[in-house]
Amino acid sequence: MISNKMQEQVQNSSIIRAMFEEGKRLAGIHGAENVFDFSLGNPSVEPPEEVKQAILEILNTENSISVHGYMNNSGFEEVRAAIAQSLNNKFGTTFLPQNILMTVGAAGGLNVIFKTLLNPGDEVITFAPFFGEYRSYVKNYEGELVIISPNTLNFQPNLEEFKQKITPKTKAVIINSPNNPTGVIYSEETIVKLADILREKQKEFGTDIYLVSDEPYRELAYDNANVPYLSKYYANTIIGYSFSKSLSLPGERIGYLVIPNQAADFENIIVAANIANRILGYVNAPSLFQRVVAKCLDAKVDVDTYNKNRELLYNNLVSYGYECIKPEGAFYLFVKTPIESDVEFCNLAKEKNILIVPGTAFGCPGYVRIAYCVAYRTIEKALPGFKALIAEIK
Amino acid sequence: MISNKMQEQVQNSSIIRAMFEEGKRLAGIHGAENVFDFSLGNPSVEPPEEVKQAILEILNTENSISVHGYMNNSGFEEVRAAIAQSLNNKFGTTFLPQNILMTVGAAGGLNVIFKTLLNPGDEVITFAPFFGEYRSYVKNYEGELVIISPNTLNFQPNLEEFKQKITPKTKAVIINSPNNPTGVIYSEETIVKLADILREKQKEFGTDIYLVSDEPYRELAYDNANVPYLSKYYANTIIGYSFSKSLSLPGERIGYLVIPNQAADFENIIVAANIANRILGYVNAPSLFQRVVAKCLDAKVDVDTYNKNRELLYNNLVSYGYECIKPEGAFYLFVKTPIESDVEFCNLAKEKNILIVPGTAFGCPGYVRIAYCVAYRTIEKALPGFKALIAEIK
Numbered sequence A, B: 001m002i003s004n005k006m007q008e009q010v011q012n013s014s015i016i017r018a019m020f021e022e023g024k025r026l027a028g029i030h031g032a033e034n035v036f037d038f039s040l041g042n043p044s045v046e047p048p049e050e051v052k053q054a055i056l057e058i059l060n061t062e063n064s065i066s067v068h069g070y071m072n073n074s075g076f077e078e079v080r081a082a083i084a085q086s087l088n089n090k091f092g093t094t095f096l097p098q099n100i101l102m103t104v105g106a107a108g109g110l111n112v113i114f115k116t117l118l119n120p121g122d123e124v125i126t127f128a129p130f131f132g133e134y135r136s137y138v139k140n141y142e143g144e145l146v147i148i149s150p151n152t153l154n155f156q157p158n159l160e161e162f163k164q165k166i167t168p169k170t171k172a173v174i175i176n177s178p179n180n181p182t183g184v185i186y187s188e189e190t191i192v193k194l195a196d197i198l199r200e201k202q203k204e205f206g207t208d209i210y211l212v213s214d215e216p217y218r219e220l221a222y223d224n225a226n227v228p229y230l231s232k233y234y235a236n237t238i239i240g241y242s243f244s245k246s247l248s249l250p251g252e253r254i255g256y257l258v259i260p261n262q263a264a265d266f267e268n269i270i271v272a273a274n275i276a277n278r279i280l281g282y283v284n285a286p287s288l289f290q291r292v293v294a295k296c297l298d299a300k301v302d303v304d305t306y307n308k309n310r311e312l313l314y315n316n317l318v319s320y321g322y323e324c325i326k327p328e329g330a331f332y333l334f335v336k337t338p339i340e341s342d343v344e345f346c347n348l349a350k351e352k353n354i355l356i357v358p359g360t361a362f363g364c365p366g367y368v369r370i371a372y373c374v375a376y377r378t379i380e381k382a383l384p385g386f387k388a389l390i391a392e393i394k
Helices: A004-030 A049-061 A077-091 A105-117 A134-139 A159-165 A188-205 A266-279 A287-294 A303-320 A342-351 A376-393 B004-030 B049-061 B077-091 B105-117 B134-139 B159-165 B188-205 B266-279 B287-295 B303-320 B342-351 B376-393
Strands: A100-103 A123-127 A144-148 A170-176 A210-214 A237-242 A255-258 A332-336 A367-371 B100-103 B123-127 B144-148 B170-175 B210-214 B237-242 B255-258 B332-336 B367-371
Touching: A004 A342, A004 B266, A049 A287, A049 B049, A077 A100, A077 A255, A077 A287, A100 A105, A100 A266, A105 A134, A105 A170, A105 A210, A105 A237, A105 A255, A105 A266, A123 A134, A123 A159, A134 A144, A134 B266, A144 A159, A159 A188, A170 A188, A188 A210, A266 B004, A266 B134, A287 B287, A303 A332, A303 A376, A342 A367, A342 A376, B004 B342, B049 B287, B077 B100, B077 B255, B077 B287, B100 B105, B100 B266, B105 B134, B105 B170, B105 B210, B105 B237, B105 B255, B105 B266, B123 B134, B123 B159, B134 B144, B144 B159, B159 B188, B170 B188, B188 B210, B303 B332, B303 B376, B342 B367, B342 B376
Parallel strands: A123 A144, A123 A170, A170 A210, A210 A237, B123 B144, B123 B170, B170 B210, B210 B237
Antiparallel strands: A100 A255, A237 A255, A332 A367, B100 B255, B237 B255, B332 B367
16 A cells, blocks of 8 residues: 555665664574674764753743744744854854754755755765665655765775766765765865866756755764865855764754855745745754754764774774774774675674674675764674674684 | 746745735834734643653653664654553554654654655545645645535535545545634544545445544644544544644644554555655654653643633624634634635735735635634734724625
């Protein structure tokens, strides 16, 4: 009885569901504390204390009807003003409240912008490895996701292939830096070249190509790494942000889109995105948490905890003989599998009670993603398994 | 640059936006306190005290990572269990946690279920007058909204026309009772007949037709009116609920779908709806408020306040000569316009600083919707304007 499109989705998702079931089964046999689940990007660091304080302050001082009530579909004006101001202070931009649209997380924001922009058959380019949900977000609006093959040397985008795959039907390019699943930050050099190519192709085809920057991991950068703010490099940039990771609030579904005045047709895009937010059924981003994040724009989770996890896991895996780029951000390690099949390797890992995700899910077979947003102790306990795994293969 | 579909949406929405702008303009001239805005369904009654207490209790006793973290896309298991239990106690149903899918309000739930069910060209029937957003929710998934003309005698559904308009392509029927915009509750007699027709047509065409019940106003019923719980009358029922009105939390976007085991293909629908919830970018219903509503299932806003508004507005408008059904639920009055054009009547009302919505927006020209979820004082101050309006026309 379900729609044909959803039948496809149900079939495709059954592999991942099978993994979850397997995890539960293993936990039943060995105890949950002896199953090492590195499969999910669910933050393990507490939200900063400012979050709780902000909630209490709002509940104690503000009118409950307006705290929990409807507002303009774009979000509370004062929240959007605070976010614009904060971005301007940090990045030297000149955003106004009208450039900010509060969304139900970054996932909500990406759906809103694709609904706003895409006609059936329009192409959206992304660089492998990429967050697998982009497939669905683009398909929801009858777009075609065009995947650029991975540059496994350093996981910066493969710009040569990119240049060749831009067509007159290319409506958008979506990038994600710091990247899920690699943890790599696209360098300023990469961004400058990518912007040059886009401008060149816009001119060649007489089109506008929007660069959609999916930035849930912006705040999770290590060793003071620079994460370029894309609207400074390319006019047709639209930014999707989420507080899921920076404030450890993934369940609260709170983020925003930035639609700058420099973007072509920005006035129509702002109006249409506002409507898309409404008719897709989001209506508005959750109201209390809009107000909460506005009070926490200078707060962030303790990134050092993730950094310790990163060092522990990276250093040990490399010492065991695994090949892997040291991530500069996010909380994932993207490791080359010592056997050809990443799916097979994940199955072997499961025998050591280690749950990880095959790179195939991110358009990059031959690798696995290890999410290290877990307890330090979980990594310590899993290390012997990782060591035995590669030793047995070699 | 925006998509063709969104261009249409932008054009259609400009009338409503123009009304908002007009409201702002009037407020600028006459002062906000002298502009009587009856155009929005934004609750004017505070959330019950239990909401704040629940938030404080959760923040003070539960682990912040899990309070604000990801859970299964369907929602927290214990929240779904609490809701199922509460429904079973109230309505004698036998729902399990698996039958409940937590959603981003009812609007999110309706989008999830239409994404789950509809193939392009599938028909969804609704009864005028109806909540205008159904047009977009159905169109989002390439469905066709089939509108049954209004029965202006008592605003119960026009079942004769309904019977004729069901076709082999009818995939769903969406109803909303207590109804926005009429405040009418579809009677048990209506529901029994409607269910009989659906069963008959299912048999005739060899199809399954889902009855989608959109129930944000279930708790807002006056004079102990009975609001039939539809799954008891028809197996292929799917219920969309929202806490927006019952707890005055419209901005928080929290609701749920009920997909009963009796519904045809329920197992696939549950799995697909879970995936639709994820890929539409909702991911999950906001996490803190999932836990909050689970603690407030027996709480509700002070309906008596709305009832006083209803009595004041209804009794006076009728005494001035307006024709109108006395609403049994929700917080809207649906009034016959004393001139033919509802749009023109709304313009005349604006001259008295009264903002109301033409019935055309709900598929029922010749009527206007007056949302009385406002302060009692606002109604009192607006009454002379309503009186003068009809006097001048007659």
